[in-house]
Amino acid sequence: MLASSALPRRLAAAAPSWSVDTDVVVLGSGAAGLSAALAARPVREVVLVTKDALDAGSTNWAQGGLAAVLDPSDGIENHVRDTIEAGAGLCDEAAVRLLVSEAPTAISYLTRLGASFDQVADEGVALTREGGHSHRRLVHAGGDRSGAEVQRTLDESVRLAGVKVIEQAFALDLEIGRDSKGQRCAVGVRVALLDEAGHVESVGVITARAVVIATGGYGQVYASTSNPPAVTGDGVAMAMRAGVAVSDMEFIQFHPTVLWLGADAIGQQALISEAVRGEGAKLVDARGESVMDGRHRLGDLAARDVVAAEIHKVMARSVGGIDDHVFLDARSIDRFAQRFPTITAACLAAEIDPSRDLIPVAPAAHYACGGVLANLNGATELRGLFVVGEAACTGVHGANRLASNSLTESVVAGTRLGRDLSWSLPERTDYVESVEQPALLDAAWRTELRSAMSKYVGVLRTPQGLRDAAECLERLADKCSSDVAPTRSSFEATNLLTIATAVVASASSRHESRGCHRRTDYVETLESWRRHQSVRDVDGELIVT
Numbered sequence: 001m002l003a004s005s006a007l008p009r010r011l012a013a014a015a016p017s018w019s020v021d022t023d024v025v026v027l028g029s030g031a032a033g034l035s036a037a038l039a040a041r042p043v044r045e046v047v048l049v050t051k052d053a054l055d056a057g058s059t060n061w062a063q064g065g066l067a068a069v070l071d072p073s074d075g076i077e078n079h080v081r082d083t084i085e086a087g088a089g090l091c092d093e094a095a096v097r098l099l100v101s102e103a104p105t106a107i108s109y110l111t112r113l114g115a116s117f118d119q120v121a122d123e124g125v126a127l128t129r130e131g132g133h134s135h136r137r138l139v140h141a142g143g144d145r146s147g148a149e150v151q152r153t154l155d156e157s158v159r160l161a162g163v164k165v166i167e168q169a170f171a172l173d174l175e176i177g178r179d180s181k182g183q184r185c186a187v188g189v190r191v192a193l194l195d196e197a198g199h200v201e202s203v204g205v206i207t208a209r210a211v212v213i214a215t216g217g218y219g220q221v222y223a224s225t226s227n228p229p230a231v232t233g234d235g236v237a238m239a240m241r242a243g244v245a246v247s248d249m250e251f252i253q254f255h256p257t258v259l260w261l262g263a264d265a266i267g268q269q270a271l272i273s274e275a276v277r278g279e280g281a282k283l284v285d286a287r288g289e290s291v292m293d294g295r296h297r298l299g300d301l302a303a304r305d306v307v308a309a310e311i312h313k314v315m316a317r318s319v320g321g322i323d324d325h326v327f328l329d330a331r332s333i334d335r336f337a338q339r340f341p342t343i344t345a346a347c348l349a350a351e352i353d354p355s356r357d358l359i360p361v362a363p364a365a366h367y368a369c370g371g372v373l374a375n376l377n378g379a380t381e382l383r384g385l386f387v388v389g390e391a392a393c394t395g396v397h398g399a400n401r402l403a404s405n406s407l408t409e410s411v412v413a414g415t416r417l418g419r420d421l422s423w424s425l426p427e428r429t430d431y432v433e434s435v436e437q438p439a440l441l442d443a444a445w446r447t448e449l450r451s452a453m454s455k456y457v458g459v460l461r462t463p464q465g466l467r468d469a470a471e472c473l474e475r476l477a478d479k480c481s482s483d484v485a486p487t488r489s490s491f492e493a494t495n496l497l498t499i500a501t502a503v504v505a506s507a508s509s510r511h512e513s514r515g516c517h518r519r520t521d522y523v524e525t526l527e528s529w530r531r532h533q534s535v536r537d538v539d540g541e542l543i544v545t
């Protein structure tokens with residue numbers, strides 16, 4: 001199926017004026033990229049490139065924790081079953097087993113690196129629950145600062161290990177060569193060094209025998225998201241421009257509960273962790289009726305796709321005259337402020353006291369289940385290119401990710417890849433292809449793009465909404481030009497356009513509802529659709545198969 005014909009093939013920027021050579025270049029500085037860099041470093045020269053500060057991505061914001069079977073009354077089979085059930089028929093069981101069986105080792109690895117996870121006196125590590133988990137198995141830190149502790153630990157370890165970190169450097173496009181058998185392969189990356197305002201200071205090329213994309217997801221494709229501003233799908237869009245297949249792009253996970261701060265609130269919204277429901281909070285409508293009772297056997301702790309869809313139904317009915325949020329009643333939780341300090345601070349800033357008041361919440365874009373097709377060791381179809389973390393689609397998450405499997409996956413996959421690269425690197429090659437048609441989308445169009453995605457491609461997708469979104473994106477694709485000033489904002493806007501186009505194309509062609517892809521015109525989950533869709537850029541056109 002043809003999706004678009006006018007997406008830029010390359011981000012427009014000045015010609016390279018410098019070059020650096022290394023063994024491994026890692027793009028992105030969340031848990032996946034840092035883990036890969038750290039594991040490869042003992043025997044390789046590693047350069048890590050990040051467009052912002054090291055801790056500007058999603059890892060630093062993760063609240064709930066890391067899923068791993070650590071309680072003797074729990075078991076690997078339970079975690080495998082919960083992950084597969086949440087994934088709504090599209091998980092790759094072998095990948096899930098690998099992840100789940102290595103998860104406990106990932107926790108002890110982080111602990112040995114210096115991560116301080118919350119403990120219960122005389123009982124060892126504290127475990128909580130989130131949606132879709134049949135047991136308490138989430139390790140957390142600082143109450144709801146789990147991601148920040150993982151980020152701190154890995155940041156320090158990477159710097160101590162001697163990884164060369166380049167901050168404020170935007171990875172533009174892959175450099176593609178041919179190996180001795182004539183096969184296409186990634187041989188490096190074109191990078192723009194940015195000043196504080198996001199203007200380009202210079203452009204260069206980092207050549208490497210392994211290029212690792214670990215740039216995270218693309219929550220900023222939506223106007224309302226739990227993701228920080230830096231999460232714009234840069235690595236996934238870059239891989240697409242190089243002709244590499246991406247998969248499961250229609251499965252955008254909407255977190256059921258971000259803090260609702262009014263209909264006009266856009267950008268990153270404060271997350272109200274599912275662990276709040278794991279500790280006993282209940283979702284209620286404006287009349288105080290439970291949103292989830294009788295809707296699923298796990299009630300308020302059903303998987304995210306189920307809870308987000310039920311909230312959407314309550315909002316559509318405009319219960320009590322409120323059609324854009326529901327409420328979380330967390331008043332029964334003892335010592336809420338100590339257990340959830342970040343959430344408490346966000347609520348208090350909005351003059352809501354969770355120990356006395358109901359917390360207004362709504363779903364928002366949270367996690368990309370899809371991404372560049374890769375295995376759990378990061379290998380992709382393009383030799384020399386490896387992808388780990390949220391940017392990858394490894395089959396672990398299927399049509400809906402189980403809560404807190406993502407940080408665990410990032411550490412497991414990143415470390416597995418780093419170890420592989422320590423052992424062997426792809427061959428070196430000198431020839432580099434040139435690609436034409438550089439262009440950019442002006443950042444001024446970003447608001448229109450993100451609003452259209454939130455309005456038309458959210459929790460529930462209508463046929464007319466998908467058509468309207470596709471029309472909007474085609475109009476924006478026509479506005480791409482080589483005359484647009486190259487800045488961080490225009491690079492990001494162009495990447496968002498590529499990603500959004502792939503999401504809409506995939507969502508339009510999946511004629512069923514499954515996991516976090518729900519349509520009003522195809523409401524059933526169909527056995528004939530128990531398959532993945534891939535999107536590939538072929539000569540500037542996106543083809544969905």
Ligand code: SIN
Binds near residue numbers: 064367402405
């Ligand atoms: C949360 O704490 O609710 C989010 C954790 C996750 O996305 O896995």
